[in-house]
Amino acid sequence: xxxxxxxxxxxxxxxxxxxxxxxxxxxxxxxxxxxxxxxxxxxxxxxxxxxxxxxxxxxxxxxxxxxxxxxxxxxxxxxxxxxxxxxxxxxxxxxxxxxxxxxxxxxxxxxx
Amino acid sequence: xxxxxxxxxxxxxxxxxxxxxxxxxxxxxxxxxxxxxxxxxxxxxxxxxxxxxxxxxxxxxxxxxxxxxxxxxxxxxxxxxxxxxxxxxxxxxxxxxxxxxxxxxxxxxxxxxxxx
Numbered sequence: 001x002x003x004x005x006x007x008x009x010x011x012x013x014x015x016x017x018x019x020x021x022x023x024x025x026x027x028x029x030x031x032x033x034x035x036x037x038x039x040x041x042x043x044x045x046x047x048x049x050x051x052x053x054x055x056x057x058x059x060x061x062x063x064x065x066x067x068x069x070x071x072x073x074x075x076x077x078x079x080x081x082x083x084x085x086x087x088x089x090x091x092x093x094x095x096x097x098x099x100x101x102x103x104x105x106x107x108x109x110x111x112x
Numbered sequence: 113x114x115x116x117x118x119x120x121x122x123x124x125x126x127x128x129x130x131x132x133x134x135x136x137x138x139x140x141x142x143x144x145x146x147x148x149x150x151x152x153x154x155x156x157x158x159x160x161x162x163x164x165x166x167x168x169x170x171x172x173x174x175x176x177x178x179x180x181x182x183x184x185x186x187x188x189x190x191x192x193x194x195x196x197x198x199x200x201x202x203x204x205x206x207x208x209x210x211x212x213x214x215x216x217x218x219x220x221x222x223x224x225x226x227x228x
Contacts, residue, residue, distance in 0.1 A: 032213045043203055043219035044155070087155075091213040099143075099211020104154035 003027060004090050004103040011108045013078055020074040021106045023088030032091035033064055035073050037084045038105065044087055047073075075108075083110045114138075116220035118204050124226045130192040133223045136185055137206030145217060146179055146189050147203040155203070161187065162210060194227045201225070 006023045013019045033050035048055065050062040050071050061074040071090075075082055088103040117136040125131055137144050146158040159169040161181045169179070176195070181187040191198055201224050205217035 034216050036216075041224075043221050045219070046216045049216065089216070091211070093211065093213055099160070099213050100217065102155040 003101045004088055006086075006088050006103040006106045008104060009107040009109075011106065012111055013108065014111050015078060015080055017078055018074065018076050019078055019108065020072055021086065021108075022070050022072045023090075023103055023106075024068075024070045025088075025090040025101075026069070027090070027092050027101075028066075028069060030069075030090045030092045032100075033062075033071050034089040034091075034100070035060075035062055035071075036087040036089055036102070038087055039084050044102075047086070078110045080110050080112060083108055116204055116206050116218055118202075118220035118223055120223055121221065122224045122226075124228065125194055127195055127227055128193040129227075130190065131194045131198075131225060131227075133189040133202050133204075133225070135187045135189070135204030135220060137187070137204070138218055139185065141206035141208055141218075142184070143207045143209065143211060144181060144187050145205045145207070146187070147205060147219075149201045149203060149222075158189070160211065191225075194225075196227045199226050 003026050035047040036044040037047045038044040048057050050064050054063040059076045063072045085105040085107045087105045091100045119134045142163050144161040147155050149155045157171045159179045160167050164181045179189045201222045203219050203222045205219045207217045208215045
C-alpha cells in the first residue's frame with residue numbers, strides 16, 4: 001500500500017461548482033497534514049495546513065479523519081484560477097526517509 | 113524574503129556530462145531537501161540536510177548522485193556522469209525545524225534537467 005494515495009483525476013468541474021477530493025494515508029502515527037497546490041511547470045506551494053478539528057481558509061475547507069486515515073479538501077465556488085494539481089502531504093517523525101510524504105496529486109480543471 | 117533560489121532554471125546536457133544544480137535556502141531555515149519530480153514517480157526525496165549535515169541520503173538513486181551543503185546558505189546536487197533517465201525537474205526546499213513537520217516546506221522554482 002502506498003503511503004499517501006490520491007485519485008489522480010482529472011476532475012473536470014464547471015466554474016462556480018463545489019468540488020471535493022480525498023487522500024488516504026497508511027501511517028497511523030502521522031502527525032502533520034498539508035495540502036499543496038502545484039501549477040503546471042511550477043513548484044509546489046503550501047495551500048493550507050490541516051488541523052484535527054478541520055479548518056477553513058476562504059473558499060477552501062480541509063478536514064482530517066484520523067480513524068479512517070484520510071484528509072479531504074473542499075473548494076466552494078470554484079474559479080478558473082483554481083485549476084491546478086493538488087498534492088496531499090502527510091508528515092511523521094521517527095524513522096523513514098521522509099519527514100513529509102507527498103502524494104502524486106489530483107489534477108483539477110475548472111471549466112468556464 | 114527572496115524565497116528558495118535555485119539555478120539554473122533549465123539545463124540541457126549530453127549523456128556522460130557532469131551536471132551541478134545549486135540551491136540557496138531561505139535564511140534562518142535549518143532543514144534543506146532535494147527532490148526529483150517526474151510524471152511517473154511524482155515527488156521523490158533524494159536527500160535531507162539538517163543544520164548543514166546530511167541526515168538521510170537513502171533516496172539518492174546511485175553513486176552518480178552526490179550532494180553537499182558547505183554552509184547554511186548554499187547546497188549543490190551533482191550528477192556525474194549524467195544519463196537520459198536522470199531527466200526530471202529537481203526541486204530544492206527548505207524549512208524550519210526538523211524535517212519541517214510542523215511548518216511544511218518552501219520549494220524553489222526547480223531546475224528542469226534534460227539529458228540527451
